[in-house]
Amino acid sequence: MRLQALDLTDIKARLHDKALSLGFADMGVTGTDVSAEKPRFDAWLARGYHGSMGFLAAHGDKRFHADKLVPDTRSVISVRLDYLPDTRTHELLDHPEQAYIARYALGRDYHKLMRKRLVQLARWLEEVVGPFGYRAFADSAPVLERAVARNAGLGWVGKHTLVLNRHAGSWFFLGELYTDLELPPDPPQATQHCGSCTRCLDVCPTNAFTGPWELDARKCISYLTIEHDGPIPEPLRAPMGNRIFGCDDCQIYCPWTKFTPHTREADFTPRHQLDEADMVALFLWDEATFLQRTEGMAIRRTGYENWLRNLAVALGNGSPRPEALQALRRRRPECSELVQEHIDWALQRLRAKTLGTPARQ
Ligand code: B12
Ligand code: SF4
Ligand code: SF4
Structure with a gap:
């Protein structure tokens, strides 16, 4: 189906509402090319900073071009999902007799939940535009998720290398829908608000x-x-x-x-x-x-x-x-x-x- 640009802008706005109603904290759209990150990424690997995480050195250029990972991809929908439960954080670090487990890992494994939600979002979109090609990812494929999220306008990359924004900090997961629809991209997050903080x-x-x-x-x-x-x-x-x-x-x-x-x-x-x-x-x-x-x-x-x-x-x-x-x-x-x-x-x-x-x- 060939959709008019105007329709797609309207559909994207409704898709955003749907994403929020499914529990995502935000959604943005970006293109397929993150090759601007390649020199930095390659230098990082060359210094051996990835340690034994061999999966980061594999997959050639797929990480930098969404359409090389999933052929015919035209837009990437990036979502974020808040995960911080109502528990103590820094207070616990002063109690050596208690164990500190990263707050993201205290409940159900997020990988399946994120992907299931993303598929729900895609199915909703299918009802609106008809059949289209898509794949859902959450920490499950060679995707530079943080660069993608920043490009989709979800936040800036902090000095700690995580994506954060002014409303939520960084306690959220990232996930993506690769689609063969040409959705209008959102403006990337151009400014970062770390300032002189270290x-x-x-x-x-x-x-x-x-x-x-x-x-x-x-x-x-x-x-x-x-x-x-x-x-x-x-x-x-x-x-x-x-x-x-x-x-x-x-x-x-x-x-x-x-x-x-x-x-x-x-x-x-x-x-x-x-x-x-x-x-x-x-x-x-x-x-x-x-x-x-x-x-x-x-x-x-x-x-x-x-x-x-x-x-x-x-x-x-x-x-x-x-x-x-x-x-x-x-x-x-x-x-x-x-x-x-x-x-x-x-x-x-x-x-x-x-x-x-x-x-x-
Ligand atoms: C490998 C990995 C790790 C490794 C390495 C982390 C690292 N900093 O690279 C380890 C095991 C250490 C790790 C730890 C954590 N991780 Co992790 N990890 C990943 C994974 C699988 C790949 C990241 C990667 O490609 N690293 C390689 C480096 C070089 O790439 P990069 O940092 O993304 O940077 C690129 C661009 O962003 C850009 N860039 C970066 N900074 C800047 C700055 C400027 C100015 C510019 C212009 C560009 C730029 O250049 C880089 C090269 O291309 C992603 C999932 C994914 N597929 O993306 C999750 C992911 C990054 N992890 C995540 C989380 C939650 C964590 C932890 C908080 C978990 C925990 N509590 O223990 C910690 C945080 C540690 C930290 N400060 O990063 C989330 C982050 C969500 C968010 N809000 O950003 C992700 C996205 C998983 C997800 N789907 O939600 N992780
Ligand atoms: S980079 Fe962040 S997560 Fe890793 S050890 Fe340092 S403070 Fe902890
Ligand atoms: S605001 Fe400060 S603590 Fe937060 S990511 Fe930026 S430099 Fe780090």
């Missing part, structure tokens, strides 16, 4: 930023606790504190996150009180409990061994309370070599704290 760079516990807008992912706690298998480099263990899955510090202390509304998605409500969980209790979960309690959640993807590894580090960063020492000693014999090494590191630190001697980092 708070995100200053508060990062592991100093993972090499400068504004550039992150060495290998040092980021999110990478270390979720994406990285194997031992956590020793110098980065102490700064991890009680963060056992992901990290939010660069968002928590950003002045724009003062304006973040709490999510309206019931699916993002924290499960099993994981927003305030006791570290020792989590460490004592056996594998069956881990699998059962994390079913349908992003946390499950890190795997049980990495879960225990992360908890061992966080226990070592806590106080030498008897329950922590006992739990570490009790579980040690049944753990893998990798986890045992992290338990030994933790026990050594806790012993040093008991004796008041400096611990090795």
Whole structure:
């Protein structure tokens, strides 16, 4: 069907309303070309900042041209979905006996929910314009989601590299619909409102930023606790504190996150009180409990061994309370070599704290 430009402007406005009624916080439209990002992206890869995330180095040029990933794509619809539940954030970081899990991961895994919603949006559009080609993505394909969102006018890329805007901060997920419809594009977000602020760079516990807008992912706690298998480099263990899955510090202390509304998605409500969980209790979960309690959640993807590894580090960063020492000693014999090494590191630190001697980092 050939639609007139005027119709498409009207349809886009109705599509925007529909997106909001489906629970998205905002929607914008952009074209297929993000090749302006290629030199920056390639330089980032060349420095090895992606660590073991080989998927970022794969897929050739598909990331920079939407129509190379999905042939015939003419417009990209970009959406954002607020996820911050009504829970504590920075307050928890001062309680080493409690585990800090990134606030995005406390409820249902967002990937499926986002894609399902995007397909609902596409089906609505199909009812209006007739059959058209589309594909829905949310963190599931070689898409430069942040550059796409900025180009679609949803916000600016902050110095912490996340997309944020003045009404919501950055506590939202991004998703896209690639379509073969030629929808009128929105103006890109031209101004960024970070100004002279550098708070995100200053508060990062592991100093993972090499400068504004550039992150060495290998040092980021999110990478270390979720994406990285194997031992956590020793110098980065102490700064991890009680963060056992992901990290939010660069968002928590950003002045724009003062304006973040709490999510309206019931699916993002924290499960099993994981927003305030006791570290020792989590460490004592056996594998069956881990699998059962994390079913349908992003946390499950890190795997049980990495879960225990992360908890061992966080226990070592806590106080030498008897329950922590006992739990570490009790579980040690049944753990893998990798986890045992992290338990030994933790026990050594806790012993040093008991004796008041400096611990090795
Ligand atoms: C790999 C990845 C990670 C890695 C690397 C992060 C990174 N900064 O690259 C790790 C595991 C560390 C990570 C962590 C997190 N992630 Co992540 N991650 C991704 C993923 C899969 C790819 C990102 C990527 O391509 N990185 C490579 C770098 C080089 O690209 P880039 O930062 O996008 O930058 C490009 C452009 O934006 C542009 N650019 C960037 N800055 C600037 C500045 C200027 C001035 C200009 C002109 C251009 C420009 O140039 C770059 C090169 O092309 C995306 C999903 C996706 N497909 O996009 C989610 C994604 C970025 N992650 C997300 C989230 C929520 C997180 C965490 C908050 C999770 C947590 N709480 O633990 C943290 C935040 C850490 C941080 N400060 O980035 C969300 C971000 C949503 C948002 N509001 O922006 C995404 C979009 C997933 C989603 N669908 O919602 N993540
Ligand atoms: S998520 Fe945490 S570790 Fe990663 S860049 Fe942000 S503050 Fe640093
Ligand atoms: S903390 Fe400051 S520099 Fe960082 S993203 Fe927020 S406003 Fe920008």
